[in-house]
Amino acid sequence: MNRERRIPRKELPPEERVKNFDEVAIGYMKEEAIEEAKRCLQCREPRCMKGCPVGINIPKFIRAVKEEDFVRAIKIIKENNFLPSVTGRVCPQENQCEGSCLLGKKFEPVAIGALERFVADWARDNNIIEKPEVKVSNGKKVAIVGSGPSGLTCGAYLANLGYSVKIFETLHKAGGVLAYGIPSFRLPDSVVEAEVEYVKSLGVEIEIDVLIGRIFDLKELFQNGYGAIFLGTGAGLPRFPDVPGENLNGIYSANEFLFRVNLMKAHLFPEYDTPIKIGRKVVVIGAGNVTMDSARVARRLGRDVTVVYRRTEVEMPARKEEVEHGKQEGLEFRFLVSPVAFYGDEQGNVKIMRCIKMKLGEPDASGRRRPEPVEGSEFDMNVDTVIIAIGQSPNRLIPMSTRDLQITRRGTIVVDEHEKTSIEGVFAGGDATTGQATVIAAMGSGKRAAESIHRYLSSK
Amino acid sequence: MHEIFKKRSLAPGYTFFVIKSPRIAKKIEPGQFVIVRVHEKGERIPMTISDFDREKGTLNMVVSQVGKTSRLLASLEPGERILNMLGPLGIPSDIESFGNVVTICRQGTAGALYSIIKALKKAGNRVTCIMGAKSRDYLVLENEIGAVVDELIIATDDGSRGVKGYAVSALREYLKKNQVDYILTIGSSKMMKTVGKIGKKYGIKTKASLGAIMLDGTGMCGACRVTVKGNTRFACMDGPEFDADEVNFNELIRRQSFFKEEERLAMELFEEGI
Ligand SMILES: Cc1cc2nc3c(=O)[nH]c(=O)nc-3n(C[C@H](O)[C@H](O)[C@H](O)COP(=O)(O)OP(=O)(O)OC[C@H]3O[C@@H](n4cnc5c(N)ncnc54)[C@H](O)[C@@H]3O)c2cc1C
Ligand code: FES
Numbered sequence: 062m063n064r065e066r067r068i069p070r071k072e073l074p075p076e077e078r079v080k081n082f083d084e085v086a087i088g089y090m091k092e093e094a095i096e097e098a099k100r101c102l103q104c105r106e107p108r109c110m111k112g113c114p115v116g117i118n119i120p121k122f123i124r125a126v127k128e129e130d131f132v133r134a135i136k137i138i139k140e141n142n143f144l145p146s147v148t149g150r151v152c153p154q155e156n157q158c159e160g161s162c163l164l165g166k167k168f169e170p171v172a173i174g175a176l177e178r179f180v181a182d183w184a185r186d187n188n189i190i191e192k193p194e195v196k197v198s199n200g201k202k203v204a205i206v207g208s209g210p211s212g213l214t215c216g217a218y219l220a221n222l223g224y225s226v227k228i229f230e231t232l233h234k235a236g237g238v239l240a241y242g243i244p245s246f247r248l249p250d251s252v253v254e255a256e257v258e259y260v261k262s263l264g265v266e267i268e269i270d271v272l273i274g275r276i277f278d279l280k281e282l283f284q285n286g287y288g289a290i291f292l293g294t295g296a297g298l299p300r301f302p303d304v305p306g307e308n309l310n311g312i313y314s315a316n317e318f319l320f321r322v323n324l325m326k327a328h329l330f331p332e333y334d335t336p337i338k339i340g341r342k343v344v345v346i347g348a349g350n351v352t353m354d355s356a357r358v359a360r361r362l363g364r365d366v367t368v369v370y371r372r373t374e375v376e377m378p379a380r381k382e383e384v385e386h387g388k389q390e391g392l393e394f395r396f397l398v399s400p401v402a403f404y405g406d407e408q409g410n411v412k413i414m415r416c417i418k419m420k421l422g423e424p425d426a427s428g429r430r431r432p433e434p435v436e437g438s439e440f441d442m443n444v445d446t447v448i449i450a451i452g453q454s455p456n457r458l459i460p461m462s463t464r465d466l467q468i469t470r471r472g473t474i475v476v477d478e479h480e481k482t483s484i485e486g487v488f489a490g491g492d493a494t495t496g497q498a499t500v501i502a503a504m505g506s507g508k509r510a511a512e513s514i515h516r517y518l519s520s521k
Numbered sequence: 522m523h524e525i526f527k528k529r530s531l532a533p534g535y536t537f538f539v540i541k542s543p544r545i546a547k548k549i550e551p552g553q554f555v556i557v558r559v560h561e562k563g564e565r566i567p568m569t570i571s572d573f574d575r576e577k578g579t580l581n582m583v584v585s586q587v588g589k590t591s592r593l594l595a596s597l598e599p600g601e602r603i604l605n606m607l608g609p610l611g612i613p614s615d616i617e618s619f620g621n622v623v624t625i626c627r628q629g630t631a632g633a634l635y636s637i638i639k640a641l642k643k644a645g646n647r648v649t650c651i652m653g654a655k656s657r658d659y660l661v662l663e664n665e666i667g668a669v670v671d672e673l674i675i676a677t678d679d680g681s682r683g684v685k686g687y688a689v690s691a692l693r694e695y696l697k698k699n700q701v702d703y704i705l706t707i708g709s710s711k712m713m714k715t716v717g718k719i720g721k722k723y724g725i726k727t728k729a730s731l732g733a734i735m736l737d738g739t740g741m742c743g744a745c746r747v748t749v750k751g752n753t754r755f756a757c758m759d760g761p762e763f764d765a766d767e768v769n770f771n772e773l774i775r776r777q778s779f780f781k782e783e784e785r786l787a788m789e790l791f792e793e794g795i
Pocket of ligand 1: 152273
């Protein structure tokens with residue numbers, strides 16, 4: 062056993078993966094997982110667990126892996142995490158469990174994410190569906206709005222506690238960002254579908270094509286016998302830079318671009334009916350996970366792709382791994398540059414992006430140095446397609462249709478530490494309350510909200 | 522849900538449906554729309570509702586067969602279901618007591634006007650409808666609309682019914698002789714642009730219901746964005762109706778044609794049975 066270095070995770074070679082949407086990171090084989098599990102120090106006071114927003118008993122499940130008892134391992138994980146094959150793939154482990162791993166102080170931390178993914182995939186491949194013991198039905202109904210990770214988690218917990226749970230989802234497919242946002246080369250559709258099926262198997266009902274705020278407002282949900290409501294509506298509204306020419310043809314929001322490809326399979330047009338059109342020179346504006354996902358999708362559609370960011374690589378909020386993957390796949394980067402206007406041809410297709418150079422000034426509220434334009438440094442870039450990935454705001458339909466629901470100036474729903482909103486019986490979590498964050502944070506808040514709803518309905 | 526209850530052909534390329542969809546029927550208001558998807562590999566397209574019956578739980582819809590998806594939709598038979606239908610979407614049409622109202626449409630877009638006209642009438646307006654069509658064979662809901670409006674003016678390109686010429690010319694003529702308080706137009710962007718200009722010239726409040734490209738219909742993608750008074754707005758959430766003279770129609774027309782080649786290809790393959 063090598064304490065210093067982790068068992069490397071295999072990846073598809075970049076030349077190959079830019080040609081398809083197959084998963085980039087290849088999971089551990091059984092032997093690799095067991096070897097990696099042996100590296101765990103089994104700390105008596107595990108720091109990794111503190112780094113996990115849902116508090117998985119990490120040393121315990123790793124020990125089960127080491128002992129080749131994967132059934133026990135999945136049981137332990139599922140006590141606190143209903144979607145491990147998702148989080149094993151998309152969690153920023155480097156800032157969470159692995160970032161807190163004691164071994165990591167001197168050597169490479171234990172590959173907790175890869176082990177989690179291994180266990181979850183193993184269970185799925187072997188059809189081992191570990192279900193927690195479901196309490197008998199208590200006859201109480203809870204409505205959940207949104208089928209993203211926060212809603213799925215909240216629903217799963219409540220179902221286990223004996224509640225009858227219904228999730229309402231406006232799109233034609235459940236999963237939230239997992240279904241429409243994160244591309245399949247990071248999170249295959251089959252994984253998301255299996256996790257959604259699992260949540261359904263716990264007794265959670267999911268109804269698609271229902272826009273809450275239109276078909277029912279919150280008052281009507283209460284009238285229909287739901288004792289409590291959880292809002293997991295996410296942060297799905299794309300922001301635009303508010304510069305001239307931003308509505309030219311060929312300028313997409315990242316959401317539109319990803320929605321077309323991931324959810325509607327536009328890259329398979331005309332087999333699928335939804336089209337997508339991208340030109341030879343693609344520019345993606347932004348620096349987060351969404352930016353990297355859009356850029357890597359565009360690259361797979363066979364185009365020259367440049368990521369344009371107004372700060373530098375150090376400030377990029379995207380996961381390091383994603384930036385690395387993107388570089389291997391041939392993405393170009395232009396730092397300290399920001400768009401000021403777009404110009405098009407006669408048909409209104411974008412052709413030129415006028416940019417201004419930036420320099421970094423004093424740190425702002427986020428602690429990152431504030432980008433400032435360098436006067437007179439405008440220059441033009443030739444572009445055929447622009448994807449704007451500069452952030453998303455919370456969905457606003459429910460706040461709009463619900464008087465008394467307190468929201469912040471940024472549009473996020475105000476909640477206390479128990480995920481309670483300003484309206485009795487209404488709880489909220491995930492990106493709708495925090496602005497765009499992470500899958501695991503959304504799950505953590507879904508879990509907290511479930512506990513809070515349970516307390517609320519038990520006391521009624 | 523979303524089962525086709527009745528179906529009939531209105532004109533070449535225009536099909537009328539009554540759909541059982543009680544929940545949407547209960548909530549929808551004139552001017553709102555739905556998003557439909559008709560098969561597992563299908564796209565999501567917006568469809569305006571032409572009328573609804575809250576008691577019977579039904580929606581009426583006029584399908585203009587302009588592309589593959591609308592052709593597939595129109596091919597559904599009573600008893601079959603629309604795979605996905607989401608709604609009601611968009612902001613309802615302004616229904617006030619304006620006074621003298623003129624509504625103006627062409628062929629299939631009459632469908633989108635129908636329930637709005639009924640509501641405007643109920644609100645005490647005097648309503649005129651100017652209906653344009655290629656020829657009398659292409660008139661849609663002529664009798665139905667004729668039965669509710671105070672005045673129906675028909676303009677056909679070939680003069681086979683009503684006056685000869687475009688609906689906008691008929692509008693110009695009408696405004697010369699009548700005092701009008703409100704104009705509502707649903708039609709091609711080109712026509713609505715002209716109507717907006719005419720309305721502005723006479724200082725009449727004029728609204729246009731925009732047919733932007735849509736995907737989710739709930740504000741999540743921005744495919745439907747339009748420039749109104751210099752600001753970016755989302756037709757699905759902020760619209761579909763906007764003040765006609767404030768809409769950048771040239772941009773809208775370009776955006777609507779962005780996927781023209783793809784739409785044509787899909788249609789060709791569909792017609793060849795591929
Ligand atoms: C492209 C992309 C890549 C990302 N990559 C990562 C990553 O690698 N790692 C990571 O941890 N996080 C990542 N994130 C962030 C993560 O996906 C989100 O933080 C997480 O999904 C939030 O979960 P949620 O449950 O709050 O909302 P969402 O996943 O946004 O789900 C909300 C759901 O609610 C539905 N909804 C909204 N309003 C209504 C309504 N009125 N009625 C009915 N339904 C409604 C929406 O349609 C949606 O399905 C990424 C996000 C994006 C967009
Ligand atoms: S259709 Fe997606 S935002 Fe309007």
